[in-house]
Each structure stands twice: as structure tokens, then as C-alpha cells.
Amino acid sequence: MDHVTFAESVRxxxxxxxxxxxxxxxxxxxxxxxxxxxxxxPARYGGRGWSPTEVGRLCADFxxxxxxxxxxxxxxxxxxxxxxxxxxxxxxxxxxxxxxxGEVLSGFAATEAGAGSDLASVxxxxxxxxxxxxxxxxxxxxxxxxxxxxxxxxxxxxxVLVDARQPGVSVEPVTGQLGMRAARIAHVRFDDxxxxxxxxxxxxxxxxxxxxxxxxxxxxxxxxCAGLARACLDxxxxxxxxxxxxxxxxxxxxxVRAVLGRCLVETRAAWQLCAHATALRENGDPEALxxxxxxxxxxxRAASVVAEHAVRLHGAAGIAPDSAVGRFHRDAAVMRIIxxxxxxxxxxxxxxxxxxxx
Amino acid sequence: MASxxxxxxxxxxxxxxxxxxxxxxxxxxxxxPDQDYFALGLVNSLLALELVTYVEKSFTxxxxxxxxxxxxxxxxxxxxxxxxxxxxxxx
Numbered sequence: 001m002d003h004v005t006f007a008e009s010v011r012x013x014x015x016x017x018x019x020x021x022x023x024x025x026x027x028x029x030x031x032x033x034x035x036x037x038x039x040x041x042p043a044r045y046g047g048r049g050w051s052p053t054e055v056g057r058l059c060a061d062f063x064x065x066x067x068x069x070x071x072x073x074x075x076x077x078x079x080x081x082x083x084x085x086x087x088x089x090x091x092x093x094x095x096x097x098x099x100x101x102g103e104v105l106s107g108f109a110a111t112e113a114g115a116g117s118d119l120a121s122v123x124x125x126x127x128x129x130x131x132x133x134x135x136x137x138x139x140x141x142x143x144x145x146x147x148x149x150x151x152x153x154x155x156x157x158x159x160v161l162v163d164a165r166q167p168g169v170s171v172e173p174v175t176g177q178l179g180m181r182a183a184r185i186a187h188v189r190f191d192d193x194x195x196x197x198x199x200x201x202x203x204x205x206x207x208x209x210x211x212x213x214x215x216x217x218x219x220x221x222x223x224x225c226a227g228l229a230r231a232c233l234d235x236x237x238x239x240x241x242x243x244x245x246x247x248x249x250x251x252x253x254x255x256v257r258a259v260l261g262r263c264l265v266e267t268r269a270a271w272q273l274c275a276h277a278t279a280l281r282e283n284g285d286p287e288a289l290x291x292x293x294x295x296x297x298x299x300x301r302a303a304s305v306v307a308e309h310a311v312r313l314h315g316a317a318g319i320a321p322d323s324a325v326g327r328f329h330r331d332a333a334v335m336r337i338i339x340x341x342x343x344x345x346x347x348x349x350x351x352x353x354x355x356x357x358x
Numbered sequence: 359m360a361s362x363x364x365x366x367x368x369x370x371x372x373x374x375x376x377x378x379x380x381x382x383x384x385x386x387x388x389x390x391p392d393q394d395y396f397a398l399g400l401v402n403s404l405l406a407l408e409l410v411t412y413v414e415k416s417f418t419x420x421x422x423x424x425x426x427x428x429x430x431x432x433x434x435x436x437x438x439x440x441x442x443x444x445x446x447x448x449x
Contacts, residue, residue: 086423207403208410215407277376286379286412289404332397348404354383 001034003058007065007203014066017182021175023068028143032102034075034214036062036073036081045084045096052281056223056274063224064231067331068182070224073233075216077140079106082159086200086209095146095161095197107144107164108217109135109188117344119150119157119206126151126158126195126202134189137338141186142173148199149190150210158207160195168193171220179330197253215289217339218296219277225299225335226270228328232303232310239314241313250313261312263306270302290352297345300335305334372417379412380434391434404405406431413437419444 001009010027017023031037041047050058055077062070080099083091098104099113112135124133131151138144139236147162162169169190177185199209215320237260240250251254277295280288307329311318318325336342349357373391380389386398395401399414401409409431419441428438 088423088428199428203428207406208426211403213405257375284411284415286415289408289411293404314379355385 003034003036004061006031006034006036006179007069010069011065014069014182015324015327017066018327019181021143021181022184023066023072023182025143027069028072028105028239029102031069031072031116035100037076037102038096038100040077040088041080041084041096041100045092046100046255047080047096048100052219056278059220060230060271060274061221063225063227066182067224067228067334068184070220070227071139071180071183074220074224075108076102077105077220078213078217079146080106082148082199082209082213083161084157086204087197091161091197091199104145105140105143107138107141107147107186108213109138109141109147109162109189110150110214111136111138117341118130119210122150122152122157124149124151124190126153126160126198130192130194131160131162131190134187136187137174138186138188140179140184141181141188142171142184144186146196147188147190148210149195150205153202156202157204157210158202159199159205159209161197161199162190162193163196166193177334179334180333181326181330185291192354213293214339218292219281221290221335221339222270222274222277222296222299225303225332226267228273228303228332228335229263229267229299229306231269232306232325232328233260233267236260236263236310236313239317242281242349255272256313259309263309266306270299272354273298287357290348290357293340293345293348294352294357296339297349300332301342303328303332303335323356346352363440368442369435369438372441373434375416376413376434376437379416380410383408389434392440393434395431397441405419409437413441417445424426 035048036058038049039050043049059070059073062073076099080096083095099106105260110119112122124131131149133151145164147164149160149162151158151160170189172187174185174187228257240256243250275296280291307325310325311329314325317323383405384400389395414421429436431437
């Protein structure tokens with residue numbers, strides 16, 4: 001099944017997943033079986049060797065249906081990207097086929113109570129091959145089989161893989177958060193847990209391993225946001241064309257048209273930012289890193305703006321239970337925080353501007 | 359500071375390519391080929407990863423996990439020596 005057909009086949013279910021607090025296990029399984037997890041990993045590791053363009057389309061189309069579904073693709077892609085890039089030959093052989101098949105679901109465990117935007121200050125420690133600490137907001141952490149954990153060893157950042165079934169791993173599912181309610185988010189405690197793998201030498205765990213994962217995450221989140229914005233625009237166009245008040249279609253009002261115009265520009269801009277970052281990634285361009293930060297920042301803001309307009313133009317229907325635009329609005333708020341909050345991205349982008357980034 | 363390497367016809371052009379990266383990335387911090395930009399706190403984690411991509415793209419080499427030794431990256435001269443070694447190994 002191609003990914004557009006798959007996405008459309010579950011569109012009607014996304015509201016229920018949001019309400020019930022989870023993408024169902026069989027749907028996660030179906031995403032894996034259809035080959036949508038870590039699809040950019042080379043075929044020799046069971047992936048499909050998809051280009052950034054193909055991964056981007058997948059995330060835009062999933063993001064236009066359900067943020068949590070896109071989040072599943074994001075997190076598995078992040079961990080696979082880190083293993084592919086910075087795992088040794090044995091680690092790639094051990095983990096990538098299981099990540100591409102979905103036999104192993106992964107969580108990305110970096111954020112802590114005292115380390116969100118500044119991941120260099122994590123307090124989770126690796127000592128004698130065992131990890132101890134508490135991680136927050138792990139997407140699909142409630143169902144993950146393995147965690148990519150950022151820790152420090154002798155004061156140096158180190159990235160490790162930890163088997164979720166090891167004694168000493170305790171998973172606390174998070175419910176009732178503003179958005180991404182179906183993403184099986186969990187806080188995870190590691191209490192002297194032996195690690196399965198150390199990825200890259202200590203000292204490179206943050207800048208290189210976690211950095212590669214976050215770069216991949218920003219890329220897929222950016223496209224997810226572009227898809228979310230487009231979905232909100234499409235839903236709103238359909239609503240204002242069909243809805244009449246006092247015998248006049250909403251779309252006949254100048255003020256409504258003006259808002260639609262603004263939403264179209266936001267959506268198009270998000271799309272083009274993502275396309276630009278994608279082209280640089282296709283080319284292995286070093287600027288792809290900064291341009292991906294830029295695309296994620298711009299697309300998340302666009303998603304947030306368009307979703308808010310969409311809710312307002314839907315009126316009461318926008319704030320009703322199971323409202324699609326209402327869900328997108330809540331999810332969009334999360335997008336402006338994860339994989340680098342707006343304010344952190346602005347610091348990077350200001351530096352990029354000083355370098356003449358264009 | 360003592361030089362890691364003498365003037366070397368092979369390394370010169372490589373150093374210049376790397377210097378171009380830092381001139382662009384750190385326009386306010388002119389660097390000498392033997393200055394340790396990590397020790398000076400000039401390289402954040404995003405730039406460290408960008409440096410890897412730049413070196414790979416500029417010299418058509420692959421930086422592997424086995425190459426992740428700060429001694430390969432901490433000065434322009436050290437990167438140049440690392441690159442020369444990679445290029446020689448690929449020949």
C-alpha cells in the first residue's frame with residue numbers, strides 16, 4: 001500500500017486515537033509492515049533507501065492526518081539515523097533490520113527535568129556500563145522496546161541504547177497533555193540499567209549521535225507541520241464554502257477570504273522551506289543542518305498560525321470534541337516546542353543570518 | 359604555539375578549504391591553523407556536526423565512527439592531516 005492510501009485509510013480514526021490516548025497497536029504494526037518506518041535506511045538493512053524527498057512526502061501526508069502517526073515515523077527515523085550514521089558495523093547489523101521492520105520500536109530519551117533546550121546539562125549518568133536517570137516526554141516511550149538515551153560519562157556526553165525490558169526500566173505513560181495525545185508519550189526512569197550499546201565514543205554522544213537524531217527529527221517534524229497546515233487549509237476551505245449564515249456562504253465574506261489568503265501563504269511558505277531543506281539534504285550540503293532548523297521553525301509556526309485560523313473559521317465546530325482542526329491546533333502547539341523550541345531555533349538562526357545564510 | 363605540521367604542499371590547499379568553513383561559520387573569530395576551536399569554546403554541537411558534513415562534502419570522504427577522535431578535528435591542521443590520511447587510504 002502506498003503511504004497516501006494508508007494515510008487516507010486511517011483519517012477517520014485519528015480523532016478516536018486522540019480521545020483514547022493512543023495509536024492502536026495494530027495500526028503501529030500496520031505502519032511497520034507497510035514499510036514506512038525508517039524507510040530511508042538502505043535496503044541492505046531492510047529499509048527502502050528512500051530519499052529525503054520521499055521521507056518528506058510521507059511525513060507531510062501522515063502529518064495531515066494524525067500528528068501521532070507522523071511522530072511514530074519521526075522517532076523511529078531518528079534512532080535509525082543515529083545508528084546508521086554513528087553505529088559501528090556490528091551495531092548497524094544488530095539494530096537496523098529490527099528498526100526498519102518495526103520488530104523493535106524505539107524511543108528517543110534525551111529531555112530531563114533540568115535539561116530541555118540545553119541537553120548538555122543532562123544528569124543521567126553512565127557508569128561502569130550502567131545508566132541511571134529519568135527522562136521526560138519520550139514519544140512512543142510507553143511502547144518502545146529500546147531507548148536511545150543521552151547520558152554523561154565522566155562529564156562527557158554519551159549516547160547509549162537501552163533495552164526497555166531490562167529490570168530497572170520503569171515507564172510512566174503521560175496522559176491528558178495538550179497535544180500529541182495519541183503518541184504514547186511516557187516519562188522513563190533508568191535505575192542502574194545495563195546498556196546494550198554505546199554509540200560513538202564518549203564526548204560525541206550529544207553533538208554527533210543525538211545531533212544526527214535531532215536533525216532527522218526536525219526534518220520529519222517540519223514536513224509533518226507543512227502537511228498539518230495544508231490539511232487545516234483544505235478543511236477550512238471546504239467548511240467556508242459549504243457553510244452559510246443568513247443565506248450567505250462564509251466564503252463570500254471579505255474577512256474570511258482575507259484569512260484564507262493568509263493561510264495559503266503560510267502553508268506555501270512552510271512547504272517551500274521544507275522543499276529547500278530537502279534539496280540541500282539530497283545533495284549532502286553542510287548547510288542542510290541549519291536550513292532544516294529553519295524549515296522546522298518556519299513550518300511549525302505556520303502550522304500553529306493556520307490551525308488557529310482554521311479553528312476560528314470553523315466556529316463552534318472547531319472547538320467541538322473530535323474536531324480535526326481542534327486536534328491539529330493542539331498538536332501544532334507541541335510542534336513549536338519539540339526538537340528545539342522556537343526561541344532556541346531563533347538563536348541558531350540568528351547566528352546563521354550573521355554568517356550570511358541565504 | 360608549536361605547529362603540528364610544517365609547511366606542506368599537500369596540506370596547504372586542504373587547510374585553506376577548512377579555513378573557508380571557519381571564516382564563514384565564525385566570522386568574528388579569525389583562527390590560526392593550530393588553534394583549538396573546541397578548547398576555545400567556539401564550536402557548538404550543531405557546528406561540530408556541520409563540520410563533519412563539510413569535510414565529507416569538500417573532500418569526498420566519509421567520516422566514520424572510528425574517525426570520531428577529537429584529535430582529528432580540534433584544529434584546521436589536524437583536520438587536514440586526517441583528510442590527507444583518508445584520501446591516501448582511498449587511493
